[in-house]
Each structure stands twice: as structure tokens, then as C-alpha cells.
Amino acid sequence: MLRTSEPLSPPSAEDQRSLGEIVGDVTQDLTTLVKQELELARTELKQEAARAGKGAGMLGGAGVAAVLFLVFLSLTITFLLDNWMPLEVAALIVAAVWAVVAAVLAARGRRELKRSNPQLPKTQQTLKEDAAWARAQKS
Secondary structure (H helix, E strand, O other): OOOOOOOOOOOOOHHHOOHHHHHHHHHHHHHHHHHHHHHHHHHHHHHHHHHHHHHHHHHHHHHHHHHHHHHHHHHHHHHHHHOOOOHHHHHHHHHHHHHHHHHHHHHHHHHHHHHOOOOOHHHHHHHHHHHHHHHHHHO
16 A cells, blocks of 8 residues: 555656557557467367367268168178078178278267367467456556
């Protein structure tokens, strides 16, 4: 707390800047801040897009595997009804393998998509800090 009996210290060199210099400094600081925020957002978006792309690729692989599963299952049913020979057992095994592949790829793809976070938490936090800083500069 400041008492009236204590002498005030003389203003420092920074306190004697002109209004134009202060506005110029604030403008330069804000420009730098905006550039840094844009760079952070771009970096975060790139990371999240890569993660989402990986999940989408695995889901695409699951789709291909599912189509192959249906083809082999159809062949299996056709051979079972037509021949009643051991060839059907082999086709059924191949179809079962494709079903497992499709299930594994779908599960991994879903997990990757759930892990992606498009909300950009670091950028949101720094923007809040920047807004608080700007309010403090304004006061």
C-alpha cells in the first residue's frame, strides 16, 4: 500500500515513451502473438488430421476386407450347395480369416478415430491466456 508521506520514484525511461511508441509496441506484440497462435493451430490441426486419416484408412481397409468376406462367403455357399466336396471347407476357412481381418481393422480404426481430438486444446488455452494478457494491457 502506498503512503502519501513516501516520495514517489521518478518515472523510468520506459514510462516516458510517447503514445505512438506504446501503440507501436503493442501492435508489434499483437502481430507476433497472432502469428504464433496461427502456427500453433496449424501444427495441432496437422497432428489431428494425421490421426483421423489413420483411423479412416483402417476403416477403409475394414470395408475392403468385408467385401472380400462376402465374396468368399458367397463362393462357399455356392460350392456347398453345388458339390458337397472338401473345397467348401477351404473356402469357408478363407472367409472366416477375412471376417477376423475385417473385425480387427474396424476395431483399430474406431479406436484411432476416438483418440483424435479436433478441439485443439493447446490453442484454446493459449488464446485464453492471450485474451487475459490483452485485457491487462488495456487497463
